[in-house]
Amino acid sequence: MIRALVDGVVAALVAPVCALCQQVLDHPLGGAVCPACWARVVRFSPPVCTHCGDALAGRSDGHTCRVCSVHLGPIHAARALGPFDGALVDLVHACKYGRRPTVADGLGRCLRDVVRVWQQPLDVAVPVPLHPARERERGFNQAERIARALDLPVVHALSRTRHTPPQAAASAAARHANVRDAFAPTREATAVRGRVVVLVDDVLTTGATLAAAAQALMPAAPARLVALTAARAELARR
Ligand SMILES: [Zn+2]
Ligand SMILES: [Zn+2]
Incomplete structure (x- = not known):
């Protein structure tokens, strides 16, 4: 009996x-x-803006926000699982700062639902790369883990050529300047020619990172570029 008790205590510890x-x-x-925590994730429900994927608010024309709060560059459309709020903030932070790669896998599995209802079939997923120094420090790239869980072929078509400062506190203009020319196509980029490519990242805020990544991929001649993130943040809210 004592043994069973000790066993239980050890198991609990x-x-x-x-x-x-x-x-x-x-x-x-x-x-x-x-x-229970996964169930707390608030997802966007239709209708969402056909361009930026945000929940349609007062100024919308029924299809788009009219003036989207993001600048996506050559990206045709973006979608996110839900607003960067509540459980999604905790999940993204657990993944990035708590170094829990399985959380990124879970986010990717949730995003399969978004991929499934996309108007056009998506051919390949390209994760937004981290700078190698940051990836070494974190042990993994959360965007890559999310992309791998989507059930699409993953192409490492981009590399990060500059170590950019953290974006969290920057204004929209500063964010776009931060990441300009931060990406370059890799040898694998030839695999995106003529394909519908989904760029994958964890959070979309101003679109600066995704737009810069998309710009770097344009010479590889994808048929269409779209973007998918776990969460959609508002700059003002952060
Ligand atoms: Zn929990
Ligand atoms: Zn919009």
Whole structure:
């Protein structure tokens, strides 16, 4: 009996907890976040802006925002799972700062639903790369993990040529200046020629990073560029 008790105590002590709510995970092999926390994710529901994917608010024409709050450059359309709020903030932070790559995998699996209802079939996914120094420090690229979980062929068509300062506190103009010429096509970029390419990242805020990545991919002649992120942030809210 004592042995069973000690066993229980040890099990409770080493049992991994959910990265969000800190409750002991019933199925630790299922990832770092419990099903209840995944269920807290608020998703965009239709109608969303056909250009930027945001929830349609007062000034919309029924299809677009009229004036979208993002500048997407050569990207035809962007979609996100939901607003960068509540559980999605916690999930993105757990992934990036808590170094939980399985959370990025989970976000990618959620995004399959968005891929499935896209008006046009998507051919390949291109993750927005991190600078190699940052990827070494983090141990993985969250955009790459999200892209891998989409069930689309993944092409590493871009590299990050400059170590850009963190974007979090920058204004929209500063963000666009920050990432200008920060990306270059890789040898693999030939694989996107004539294909419908979805650029994948964790969060869309001003569109600066995605637009710069898209610009770098244009010489590879994709048929169409679209973008997919786990979350959609408002600059003013951050
Ligand atoms: Zn939880
Ligand atoms: Zn819009």
